[in-house]
Amino acid sequence: MNEELALLLTYDPGELSNGISAYVIEDGKQYDGKYVLDNLLDFTPSVSFELLPPVTKYISPTGKNDQYVVIEQKPTMLVVDDDLLIPVPWNYFLIHIDRFHNFKVCWLFRDDQLFIPDEPMGASWLTKRSFYQCGMDLNEYIKVNHIHSGRSFILSSMISGALSRGIVKHHFSPDNHGAIAYAQMVAVAEGGRRADPENLFQSLSTHTIQDTIDWGIVPDLDINHIHREAVKFASDAVPSLTEMILSGKTDRTEDK
Amino acid sequence: VVRQIELKINNGLIDANLVNLETVKKTKVLTGLSEDQLRQYYQSKVLDSKPQIFPPAVRYISRDRTRLIWERPPGYQSINYSAAKQEKLSASSKSMNLFRIPVPWQVYFICFNEEYVINTMYMFFNNHPLTALNKSVGYAPLNNFYKDSKLCQAVYDRIPEANNLFQMLDNAYNMVWNSGFNEDLHECIDQAFAHNRSSDHPLFNGNIYKRRVEYYSHWASLDLDAIASASWPLAAKDVLQLANNYSHASNNIRVVQFLTDAQSA
Numbered sequence: 304m305n306e307e308l309a310l311l312l313t314y315d316p317g318e319l320s321n322g323i324s325a326y327v328i329e330d331g332k333q334y335d336g337k338y339v340l341d342n343l344l345d346f347t348p349s350v351s352f353e354l355l356p357p358v359t360k361y362i363s364p365t366g367k368n369d370q371y372v373v374i375e376q377k378p379t380m381l382v383v384d385d386d387l388l389i390p391v392p393w394n395y396f397l398i399h400i401d402r403f404h405n406f407k408v409c410w411l412f413r414d415d416q417l418f419i420p421d422e423p424m425g426a427s428w429l430t431k432r433s434f435y436q437c438g439m440d441l442n443e444y445i446k447v448n449h450i451h452s453g454r455s456f457i458l459s460s461m462i463s464g465a466l467s468r469g470i471v472k473h474h475f476s477p478d479n480h481g482a483i484a485y486a487q488m489v490a491v492a493e494g495g496r497r498a499d500p501e502n503l504f505q506s507l508s509t510h511t512i513q514d515t516i517d518w519g520i521v522p523d524l525d526i527n528h529i530h531r532e533a534v535k536f537a538s539d540a541v542p543s544l545t546e547m548i549l550s551g552k553t554d555r556t557e558d559k
Numbered sequence: 560v561v562r563q564i565e566l567k568i569n570n571g572l573i574d575a576n577l578v579n580l581e582t583v584k585k586t587k588v589l590t591g592l593s594e595d596q597l598r599q600y601y602q603s604k605v606l607d608s609k610p611q612i613f614p615p616a617v618r619y620i621s622r623d624r625t626r627l628i629w630e631r632p633p634g635y636q637s638i639n640y641s642a643a644k645q646e647k648l649s650a651s652s653k654s655m656n657l658f659r660i661p662v663p664w665q666v667y668f669i670c671f672n673e674e675y676v677i678n679t680m681y682m683f684f685n686n687h688p689l690t691a692l693n694k695s696v697g698y699a700p701l702n703n704f705y706k707d708s709k710l711c712q713a714v715y716d717r718i719p720e721a722n723n724l725f726q727m728l729d730n731a732y733n734m735v736w737n738s739g740f741n742e743d744l745h746e747c748i749d750q751a752f753a754h755n756r757s758s759d760h761p762l763f764n765g766n767i768y769k770r771r772v773e774y775y776s777h778w779a780s781l782d783l784d785a786i787a788s789a790s791w792p793l794a795a796k797d798v799l800q801l802a803n804n805y806s807h808a809s810n811n812i813r814v815v816q817f818l819t820d821a822q823s824a
């Protein structure tokens with residue numbers, strides 16, 4: 304590793320990217336240093352979604368690392384297998400996107416709309432332990448559904464996908480912890496019958512949206528919690544300036 | 560002014576100068592800051608950040624969270640219009656005319672600071688919801704807007720203080736539609752008429768208004784479908800580019816501020 308590195312950040316009002324370009328000068332060569340700006344000097348939250356879905360509720364400030372997004376849906380009746388209509392209260396997709404663009408999704412319920420970050424958001428079937436177990440690997444979902452790359456597009460597609468049957472179907476597969484726990488909640492609401500995840504949709508279809516709201520939720524996650532997890536992850540992942548320059552540089556000498 | 564920040568890292572210690580390339584004048588920004596200090600400062604900034612939930616229909620928020628685009632669907636707005644300039648308005652409301660006008664998709668762009676004080680605001684019209692940020696948007700041909708569809712400075716100077724994004728957007732929306740329209744500024748209407756290329760636009764084509772009251776009266780007589788489906792004269796080719804243009808003024812200052820704050824932290 305060289306002991307001395309020089310970094311020039313040039314401010315050019317005419318440049319549309321972000322007004323600043325950065326170059327690393329080392330051994331007479333010039334390297335692109337934008338990586339440094341993106342990862343350290345620009346400490347503010349990074350949003351790489353060019354066009355947010357209109358129902359976006361939260362985006363984590365995690366820079367170029369893992370990202371958390373929360374998307375809101377109004378109470379509605381969802382069409383699922385065999386054209387059954389099932390009721391859902393206010394519901395939220397918590398989407399975790401890692402640095403390699405792997406996706407995981409949790410489905411959270413509320414009995415009213417979310418306005419304040421520390422209001423609980425969750426359902427009795429979703430615990431912190433099962434946070435990831437409830438998630439699905441969206442890479443498969445994306446492959447199967449031929450969704451192209453680009454986070455904004457994927458998020459928009461996910462909403463429509465969820466409203467058709469993609470996410471719902473995966474979430475309620477019989478071996479899914481969330482489905483079993485949710486079935487238990489429905490069973491309790493129905494008078495303590497034994498939970499039957501296999502027939503969950505059938506059972507749910509006999510209820511109304513108001514029923515699902517009246518069942519209430521057990522406080523579990525809130526956006527404060529998600530936010531804290533996200534920023535801890537982001538801050539743990541910060542490399543040193545030298546590491547970033549050496550790992551992120553690309554040779555610009557040939558451009559000249 | 561084109562400026563450079565020179566950063567030198569020697570054995571993990573960072574020195575930095577801010578260089579004005581026109582005067583070749585160098586200003587020392589920091590001396591002997593260790594990389595560990597810089598990293599710790601970065602971490603403290605990230606950990607200090609507060610979670611925010613977004614109001615509905617936010618379509619873009621900049622990385623530094625100082626520029627935001629949001630939109631509203633078509634609907635009706637009741638507006639108060641006075642044919643006089645502000646200084647000639649009497650205290651009574653006799654000179655006010657009330658109109659209920661149909662409004663198409665609206666795209667709002669605002670710049671604000673960390674305390675949610677708005678310093679720039681635009682409103683555009685569209686005949687469809689945003690499908691990408693690099694798409695064109697049209698003039699909002701109302702009084703109180705400059706020729707580029709930017710809201711009159713005097714209006715957003717009166718926008719009340721806000722504590723969060725919800726309040727800020729509520730206040731901004733309220734000021735656009737409910738602060739009253741007068742003849743202090745009519746550039747955007749003039750510009751929209753001048754740029755209208757559509758032969759069948761319900762608001763502009765073939766219509767000559769002797770008085771502005773007639774213009775708003777005609778607008779109020781149109782139905783929502785006609786307004787919502789109309790093509791609006793081009794005001795900005797790329798709304799994201801517009802947003803990016805407003806990032807230039809603060810970026811360099813932010814980097815320098817970050818480094819100097821890290822030194823003193």
